[in-house]
Amino acid sequence: MKCPYCNHPDTRVIDSRPAEDGSAIRRRRSCDECGKRFTTYEKVETIPLIIIKKDNNREQYNRSKIERGIIRACYKRPVSAEAIQKTVERIEIKIFNLEAKEVSSTDVGEIVMDELKELDEVAYVRFASVYREFKDVNTFMDEIKKMMLDRSKGDK
Incomplete structure (x- = not known):
């Protein structure tokens, strides 16, 4: 080395x-x-995982892309670097547990959003706004209302 x-x-x-x-x-x-x-x-070196992008292009899985997205979403939030790394680990484990040679970027994005919702709700909304391409404030509000409804269901 x-x-x-x-x-x-x-x-x-x-x-x-x-x-x-x-x-x-x-x-x-x-x-x-x-x-x-x-x-x-x-x-352990694994078989390369291929990500199928929204435009149907294919590229090799790249952990650092997920890390960068989460770091960007958590910018100026009270989330430690350790918590971000553990979140990325959980995401990666979920992706590889799919046991597929090719995974859609949509599936990866949903896994990331599920983990971000648990990590930090503001980071989740930030990531979702880019990932789901929110067009206006109403779309933003709809996502927040849905998140609040999910939260209230979990409290019962």
Whole structure:
């Protein structure tokens, strides 16, 4: 593994343990050249998942796109980076649990919105406004009313 600080090609593992969710191995490494330490994660390589976009184009699944969307939706909200990472993990697990080689972006978007609704309602509405392409304030209000109705049903 190449050192991220000095680019030396050889580093050594000083500690290995399962990552929090158990789906990866966390390795603590040390560079023999500069002496700095860093952490890497080792995951099982899966068959590439293809996302079918709304225009029927296909592209390879990209976790960072989901992360960026959630970070954007949570901008200036009281949501920790750790909570965002755990949300992305749950989303990814749900997507891969579909056990399909191709998944529509609509299905991915719905999974993201379900998770965002639990994480932060304002972030959910922000994401939904872009994802569902709200055209005006009435569409916004309809979504908020639906969310409030769902919330009141959950309280009973």
